[in-house]
Amino acid sequence: MSHHRIRGTDRENIMDLRNARILVIGGAGLIGSHVVEALLREDVKEVLIFDNFCRGTHENIQIALRNPRCKLFDAGGDILQTDILHAAMKGMDAVVHLAALWLLQCYEYPRAAFDVNIRGTFNVLEGCVANNIRRLVYSSSASVYGDALEEPMTEDHPYNNWTFYGATKIAGEQMMKAFHRRYGVNGVGLRYMNVYGPRQDYRGTYVAVIMKILDNIEHGISPVVFGDGSQAYDFIDVEDVARANVCALKSTVPIGFYNIGRGIKTSIRELAELLLKLTGSTLPIRYEPAGQTFVSNRVGDTAAAERDLGFFWKIGLEEGLLRLIEWRKMHIEAVKQKRGQL
């Protein structure tokens, strides 16, 4: 049996979500806000959102907060402030922990990455012990693997990581295992592949490739592809990722780490071509010399998540990208209207 997947069927671990109070840390972000909505659809007793809004927005959770079962922890929301964090965890049954600094932020600010992603995650784990939290779902990342040494990558693929971001996620996973062994904290770490979908940031400093391509297309500029565009990734829709979090909460796995992706590789060239097709654009792709890429090849094996968590993706790339394009259009329009009213 793999040490990454320690399976179990301990009935005590089964959580009836309908009676559960769940804290979603990082709940105002891209994935977190969709997790909040997925949990509300499960009829959970209470969803409490905890976020410091350094990247997440109030707008992301505006609709969810109309539901009386959903609340925002309003006494602050930073995982580096343990007293506040522990106060939010009090009385909760389970925690979904998504708060983190992203790849490029970690690259530029390694100490901040250490603080938020490692120390912050330690604080969350400590809070789980202090508050008898029954289950923790942690957002890890496919970044723990670095570039694929073999494909598709199973959960036993080596930690071929060379980035600060990946290092923090490996540390988070290792900390989860240590807390499980020492204090019995149960939970699952999800190694997401490349997540995209509505609410994805398209205006900030750290914008992902899909949004950059769409931005160019919108402005009538050729989308830029670096190198020959053969770098390939496993893209998964945020709705599917949110559902994976719910599956992980419901699962009985005492401790384990799972790929969350589609197991399908799409090259950046294919992605750009698809986005041009879906937006009805005839712009040619512009190829530029390869810059710095952190990872150029990655696709995850989906079998373990399906077997142990009962999770399998539903939304194909074309369908998901269409939804994203639609959302982006609506959002840009709404922002313009708002500005016009001011």
Ligand SMILES: NC(=O)c1ccc[n+]([C@@H]2O[C@H](COP(=O)([O-])OP(=O)(O)OC[C@H]3O[C@@H](n4cnc5c(N)ncnc54)[C@H](O)[C@@H]3O)[C@@H](O)[C@H]2O)c1
């Ligand atoms: N988007 C992806 O492709 C992807 C892939 C792999 C892993 N992940 C992981 O999934 C999780 C969620 O990612 P996302 O794409 O939704 O990112 P996101 O930046 O939209 O969400 C993270 C949230 O955490 C909050 N946060 C940051 N620092 C905090 C702190 N100190 N205290 C409290 N809240 C804080 C942010 O404000 C934000 O709302 C992250 O842990 C990320 O590393 C994402």
